[in-house]
Amino acid sequence: MPDEYENKSHENSRKHGRASGIAKASVSGKTPEESRVETTELVLPNDTNLLGNLLGGRLMHWIDVTGAMAASRHSNCVVATVALDSLDFRHPVRKGELVILEAFLTWAGRTSMEVAVEVYAENISSGSQILTNKAFITFVALDGEGKPTPVPPLLLKTPDELNMAADAVARREERLKRRES
Numbered sequence: 001m002p003d004e005y006e007n008k009s010h011e012n013s014r015k016h017g018r019a020s021g022i023a024k025a026s027v028s029g030k031t032p033e034e035s036r037v038e039t040t041e042l043v044l045p046n047d048t049n050l051l052g053n054l055l056g057g058r059l060m061h062w063i064d065v066t067g068a069m070a071a072s073r074h075s076n077c078v079v080a081t082v083a084l085d086s087l088d089f090r091h092p093v094r095k096g097e098l099v100i101l102e103a104f105l106t107w108a109g110r111t112s113m114e115v116a117v118e119v120y121a122e123n124i125s126s127g128s129q130i131l132t133n134k135a136f137i138t139f140v141a142l143d144g145e146g147k148p149t150p151v152p153p154l155l156l157k158t159p160d161e162l163n164m165a166a167d168a169v170a171r172r173e174e175r176l177k178r179r180e181s
């Protein structure tokens with residue numbers, strides 16, 4: 001890997017408050033923090049419906065792409081979306097607001113990963129933020145031939161992370177049942 005890419009990786013470690021040594025020690029596994037992704041979008045007129053609210057389809061696209069970035073960062077692979085469980089629309093997002101998407105891994109299997117994506121709308125004038133959506137997406141890491149390929153284990157440390165992983169396992173069982181039916 002060229003030096004400039006290694007430097008970028010360390011830069012990313014610093015941005016997330018990690019010592020660079022942690023990233024190096026992660027060859028056999030990675031923490032959710034190491035692949036966490038935050039993206040911010042501005043809701044432009046072309047992103048909205050006739051009422052000036054963010055289109056659901058546009059938001060789903062942003063959720064999918066942000067989730068895929070976290071899964072790719074964990075696996076260092078191209079990933080394919082295999083399941084999107086559900087997506088609640090709790091509050092409309094208005095034209096001119098910022099949409100902040102936070103994606104992080106909750107569980108990793110052999111080749112698949114579950115990613116949670118939390119979506120916040122930020123009003124630029126007041127700076128206030130509100131949670132508008134939450135989604136769980138399953139991605140599969142693919143090799144150069146488009147076949148599923150193993151991903152590093154997810155290193156879980158905090159009670160919150162362990163609880164989220166237990167919930168993820170229960171969701172996975174439901175998904176696999178659905179897949180068979």
Ligand SMILES: CC(C)(COP(=O)(O)OP(=O)(O)OC[C@H]1O[C@@H](n2cnc3c(N)ncnc32)[C@H](O)[C@@H]1OP(=O)(O)O)[C@@H](O)C(=O)NCCC(=O)NCCS
Nearest residue numbers: 079080081082083109110111112138140146148175176179
């Ligand atoms: C991704 C793809 C190559 C995987 O092939 P596959 O034959 O399903 O592979 P497998 O059965 O070995 O499953 C691979 C992993 O995905 C998991 N998986 C597959 N379908 C799943 C589903 N609906 N929900 C949850 N997990 C699923 C499997 O449990 C397995 O996980 P594990 O390795 O961690 O145990 C294939 O499903 C595919 O091409 N799907 C279409 C993807 C797509 O076009 N997405 C939209 C654009 S990105």
